[in-house]
Amino acid sequence: MTDGVAYLAVMPCDNDSYRGMKEGLHHLGFRVESVDNTKTELEQLGVRSPAAGPRKIDVGRDGPIRLKNLQACRIGKHQTSDPDGILLDLAEE
């Protein structure tokens, strides 16, 4: 759904993991001028200061499912996170 500028997306819960059954806010998406440039900046930020960069999503037993659920968003093209682990995705439009 859209307000004409931004989207509000509703994705389905699943029972692939305990977390997957939980309803609620899931992730935020950003439009960027270049996904490749933003990915590079995020990688460099993580190297310069690991605590200030994105956290890896695909870690732990649930990691692959967590990543798969984020990839299910039809708007985002690249999946990442902020330093707190808030899930983010990026797209160029």
Next chain:
Amino acid sequence: METRIKHVAICTENYDRMAEFYKTVFGMKKITNGMTDATGNYNPERGHISDGLIGYALLQRQPGITAGLDHFGFEVDDVSDVLEKLAEKYPDILVSKTLDYVPFAGIRAHDPTGNQFDISQNQMANVREGYKESGWEQPRRLSHIAMRAITPARLAKFYQDVFGLEKVEKLSDSENFI
């Protein structure tokens, strides 16, 4: 009715680190002055940040509060219209007046799955600082807020009924992504 997604809030124990991340990577700028910090005191160094369209509140996580995405907010041109729709179609939804020091919104409510949202109208008395201004354009900005629901169609209908959000045909179907 005009509706705009204008606000997102995250509860964090790392305000400085998070604010720096969003400023550095996404070009956000501070638009309000002063927020509660870990001591519980008003800290003038903190504030909401923005991408020019949508304000971002990095709220101090206090005991008993879960870290992570907390709520989001709409600006509408007529709050009374939203409240009438809620009362008429979703009478079980709780509606609360927001705290006076909150700079964005006057009303807080929730959807049928419990996600909380603020409702703001530009003329409301407590809308202040950057939230009163027209904002700016920048190349990187928040494009979407995603939520999960056991029955996505039912939840989507709530936002369509109450806020007039429109389904995006090229992205949506009736079950897996609305």
